[in-house]
Every structure is written in C-alpha cells, then in structure tokens.
Amino acid sequence: MSHKAVILGNNYYIGLSAIRSLGKEGVHTVAMDYSEEDRYGAASKYCNEKIIVPHYQKETEKFIEALIDYAKKQEKKPVLIPCHDTYLEVIDAHLHEIKKYYLIPQTEQGLATKVMNKDTLHELAVKHGVRVPETVRIHEPNFKQRVEEEIKFPCLVKPFDSPTFVRVFRKKIFKVYNMQELEEALEQAKQANLEVFVQRIIPGFDDHMYTFDAYLNQESKVTHWTTCQKLRQYPINFGASVYTIQKYTPKLFEIGSNFLEGINYKGFAEIEFKKDEETGEFYLIEINARITNFNHLLYKVGLNFPYITYREMIGEPLEPKAVTETTNRAFWYGYEDLLAVKGYVQTGQLKIGEVVKSLFRPKAYAIWSIRDPKPAIAFTKHRVGKLLGGRKRG
Template sequence: MHITPVVFLGANYYTGLSGIRTLGRRGIGVIALDYDFSTAYGLVSRYVQRRLLCPNVNTQEHELVDFLIKLACDLGTKPVLIPSHDAYALMISRHSEILSQHYLFHHTAQGLLEQIVDKKSLYVLACEHNMRMPLTLFPADSEEDEAAAAEMTYPCLVKPSISHLFVKVFRRKLFIANNRKELHEALRLSREANLDVMVQQLIPGFDDRMFVLDVFIDQAGQATHTMTAQKLRQFPANFGSSTLTHQYPVPELLEPGVSFLQRIGYRGYCEIEFKRHQESEEFYMIEINARLSTLNSLFDACGIEYPYIMYRDLTGDPLPPVNLDKHLNYAFYHFYEDIFSVRQYLRTKQLTWKQVVKPFFAHRKVYAVWSLDDPLPSLFFFKLIFAKAWRKITSPFKPKGPQKA
C-alpha cells in the first residue's frame, strides 16, 4: 500500500521535532528540511527518513519555493506539506497557488494567514467578529503617542505586529511600560528599528491564568478535534513560551474560540491563546498560532495527535472526531528552559519553592526534547547548549583583533 510521505519544514526547534515524531511513530515517511544543519537537532531523530538542506526561508523564499517544487517532482507524488514555524506557514500561504499543484496542505482564504500572524490585523479581525481582546492602540506619530499614553492604564505592553522580527532585534517578545515615560521610550526604540508596534492593555493575573485552545477544522469547516490546556510556567516569566503546561478541560473556551475560527474561514490546525482576567474572570484572546504548537508532545500523550489528524484529513481518510473534555493529568515540561523560568519566578517572589516543586508530583510528564524511544535529538540539543556555554566562558580569554589606528 502506498503511504503518502510528508515534507516537514523546519527542524531546529522542538516544535518541529515533536511533529516529526508524531508522524514517524505512525509509520509515515518524513522528509525533514532545514537551512542550517548545525543547529537543527530535530534532523537526527530516528523518525526522519531523509534530511535535506534547503534555502533559507527568511532570505531565499523564492528559491525555497523552487526547491520544494523540484522535490515534489523528483518524488513523483503529491506529499503532505507541514510547516513548523510562522515563516514557513506564511511562505506556503503566499505561494499557495503554485505549491498546491505539487503538495497537500490546508487552504485558508487568501491573506487570512497573514492577518492572523500580524497582531495588528488580528485585533481588527477580532473586533469585526466580536472576539474579546485586550484594548489595543496603534499610535503612528508623537501626537498619537500622547493620546495612547493618556488612554492606557499602567503597566501596559508594547508589542510587535510581527513577533519574529521584533525578537530578532531586541531578543525579547515585547516591552513592558510601567508609566508614560517608559511607554514613549519603548515606542521610540521600536520606530528606530523600523518595527511596527502596538500598545496593549495588560490583563492582570499570574501565568497560570494563561490557557490554550487547540483546534483542528477540517476542509468542510467542522471542528473535529479540540482540547484545552493551562500554562503553569513560562520563559521568560510572564511573557514567554511554556515551560510547564498541563492538559486541563476549559469548556468555556470552546464555543467562542471555535466559532471565531469558523466565521473567519480558517481551515486546518491552530492554537488560540487566552488569558483569564483575575478580577472579572473573563477570557481575553491574546494571540493565534497558525502552525504546530510547542505543546505537541503533550497533545500526543493525551491521544490528540494533531500532525497525524492533519495528515489523515489531507489524504482523504479523516479520523473520527474527538473533543477531550476530561482531565488526563499529563503535563508538558521543558527541563532546560524551566530552570531559568523558576529562577525568575523566585527572584521576583512570584512563586515560593513549595509552589515550584508541587507540580512535579502532580502530573505525568512529557518532555519538550527528551524521548526514551528517540534519544539522539536530546544529545544534540545539550551539545549545542554546552557549546554555547563554553563560548561564553572562554570569550573573555580569547585574543582580540588588532586595534584600528
């Protein structure tokens, strides 16, 4: 029997690694692509059938499209195409017309993915469809800066429209402004870097008031697989990626989240992040991830294998619907990053040692990188970590270059 292969875009992060494992464990041939083998620890997974060096999605988008077309022609079949990062998802969206002739992937309305990934246009979209989000302002000049500073409560957030561009410049996801002066400074720095940013209300509450709704919407527009989870810790603390998250039923998120995605015409898998206001108890949508989640290993443990669900839908053999509405007591754990998040929580007195330790005895854990049946990526990952640490330790002792006269 012919098994349709998968071309997997991006293997330098545990998002891609976990997706590769999901499909490989199902006996599906995975062809993994990355533009930098030196850091792509997902490529050494036992579940990768072929490893290919591809053009850089950030600087060689058209060359990457040509590369993918040639790959599909060489395979002599129409593979499933799965992105593990926003940059790959956006590339597929922009070139969907030509790529759909060679690959199977879920189509959304033209330009919808760009709207979702861009936080500014997502806010506009949410307002149009009555989806609650934190108050967000878009000052474009000094006069509008003053108006925004007067209207906002503090602390507030200065967030980028496109996250990965902001992170590349500032090595952080956002700025926190505790007063008007800090807000003006954050806006100035962002404009100097030619980055489009917004000013957003900060929803009060600790990180355990962050929740995710993960949904798969089939090609007919039906939400066939849903589950929710609650974040417990993040790195960086308060505004980062999850380091400890457990599966937890939150039925109040299903109707607003699913109906919003259906109204805007979304197809395929996505994750909506919410925060519950500590006073009003209302849920606010924070962002949408239109590619595989960093929590994929948690979903696998709970029996909701989203990459496989996508695969079966695209190959014309969909799985029976599942809404996970019971607590299975699994938790996602990123051992390495959680060390740093715990340090931040303790230093800022947001958690005590007792609160840090308690979750370790409360859940069955699945890990971001480590897997007993696939240990090599973990060894590669820690090799990268040790190499980075060694460079940091030895850099003060390395001879400097010649001084300019």
C-alpha cells in the same frame, strides 16, 4: 508508495515533535532546513530523510524552487507541515503556487498571516465579537492621553509582525512602566522599522493563560480539540510555554470554535487566551497557526495533530475527537523552565515549594525520549559547545 510528510524547521522541539508524531504512525518524514546548525530534530530515529535548502527569507525564490523541485520528484504529493511562524509566512505568501505540489490544509491565501498579525487579528476578533485587550495605535489622535487614561501603566508595546520582532529583539513585547519608557520602546521599534501598538495588560499571573487547540477540516468545522492551561512560561510573564497542563475549560470551546469557524479557518490552530483575574472574562491574545510548542502533550492526551492533518490531507480523515476531561498531564521543557523558575522566584511571583509541588504530574517532555534519545544528546552537545565556546571567547 504513500504520501511523505515534509517538516519545515527542525532546529526546535516543535519540528522534532512533529517528526515523532508522524513517524510513530509509519509516515515517511522529511526534515527540510536551511542549515545543519542545531538541527537536533532531524536526529530522531523517526526522521527518514534530511534535506538542506536555501534560506526561506534570504533566498526566498530559491527556497520555493527547491521545495517544489523536491515535490516534483515524488510519486505522490507530500503533506507540508511548517513548524515555525516565519516558514508559515513564506508558505502563505506563495500558497497557490505551492499547493500545486503539496497537500496543505489552508485554502485562503493570506488568512494564516492575518491571524498571526496582531493588527488584523484584532480586527477579526472585534468583527466576530471576541474580547481583545484594549489597544491604542501610536498614530491615533491624543495617543499619550489615551495611554495614560485608558490603557494605564504598566502596559505593553506589541508588534504587528511578531516573528520579525522576536528575531530582532529576542522577546515578544516591551513592558513599559511610564511615558519615558514608552517613548524609548517606540524609538527602538522605529529604528528597527517595525510597527507597534500599545495594549492594556490583562490582570492575572501566568497561570491565567489558557489555550484552545483545534483542527478544522476542509469545511471549516472543528473536528478535534482540547484546552490547556499554562502554569509557567519563558521569558516569564510574556513568553512561550515551558510548563503547561491539559485542563478542560468548556467556555474556550464556545469562544474558539465559533471564531475559527466564523473566519473559515482550516487546519490546526491554537488560540491563546488570558483570563482576567478580576472579571473572569477570557481575552484573545494571539493565534498560533502552526504546530504548537506543547504538541507532545496534545499527542499524549490523544490528539496527534500532525497526523490528524496528514490523514485529512491524503483523503483518509480520522474520526472526530475531543478531550473533554482534565487529564492532569503536563508538558515540560525543563531547560527553559529552570530559567523561568529562577525568574519567578527572584521576582517573588512563585515560591520553590509551589514549583516542586507542580511537578508531580505525568509529563510530556519537549525533547527527551527514552525510545528516541539522539535528539536530546544532540541538543545537549550543542548547548554545552556554545557554553564552552562563550567561556573561551571571554
């Protein structure tokens, strides 16, 4: 019996994509979640087991116990693949304990959390010579003066702990246009007991967002990689990818590989960059230390990162591979892209003709698959149910 793959977080299309990516290669997949609600990823025909465990934050100790109890019953250590930041934080905090029972690429406890935390990531980037947007912390001397003179309005109020901030405010950042709005944003963060900082906005539309997607082996060497360019995101300007293309950008390999290898990172990582439209320089924005939103696009261009992870973890690594051409293939999350397009058009950032023209590319869909339709059906049923339920309550 071969090693199973346990996928954490299947109520979002990242988990669904991981299940499909592994299942298509014949890997026994296990969807592990805390609730059946909106668990459409587990509806995939490539999902072999469905397990409910205690909530990873509300009942952390019981969650860890359930995770370990499952692994103890297996003939071989399962490969563990978290598909959400908050799952990853819990795994990272208990890494040494969990690694006794699961195969996990990362070996340094706390490193995944460091790269997800904006404060510690900023320090690592500066230390390794990678550009990051100018930042002012709220307790620094002459804070307001520095914001007005160095950062300038409009600017961003960003959290150190992104997963918690998103959970509380349902957005990644606050964008503020003057000192009054800044003070209001800081007060909201204070009331939520969340630490934040103020950052300069790197000039450029959303299509100036790029990514370096890579896998680093147990020697912390990049073995598989490609680069992508976001065209649209939701919420617009400061959200998650909804329409992204694979585009070869060699400069990002130079910056990204040196940085990840320099911090001894292992496993999959996605570095998000923004290209300054005035200088052409790339600035590191954030790092995703788990399978990314457009994993299916990466799969379509020949980089099956969940399976690359699985194979190295079971001691049978795949041959190194880099996609060093522009395939023009796009990732498309149509449901949220419709909302994004509405926002872009209303704010005058895009015209309908530009949007329509962009769609004429071969696509990797977030949820829909003609060969595996049940997740899309489950997703649609849940969304329609919420819509009708909301109308009835109104």
